């Protein structure tokens with residue numbers, strides 16, 4: 001699934017606030033691109049569990065070597081919302 005502009009913004013803000021490392025751990029370049037959102041199926045007892053949970057993930061892809069980072073999307077989207085809410089509350093007081 002392609003990311004919406006809001007998802008791209010939240011993921012980018014989350015990345016910037018949670019890491020000071022910008023180079024690729026494999027090749028050392030700094031040429032990152034946001035990929036589409038993917039979902040991994042739950043795996044149990046050596047098999048994909050049909051009807052089990054899926055984990056939505058953001059992808060961060062190195063433009064030089066194609067190394068891919070995966071990040072769980074749900075906590076990032078929740079964290080972004082609460083951070084924005086906290087910021088709004090602190091400025092309204």
Ligand SMILES: [Zn+2]
Nearest residue numbers: 024027062065
């Ligand atoms: Zn790379």
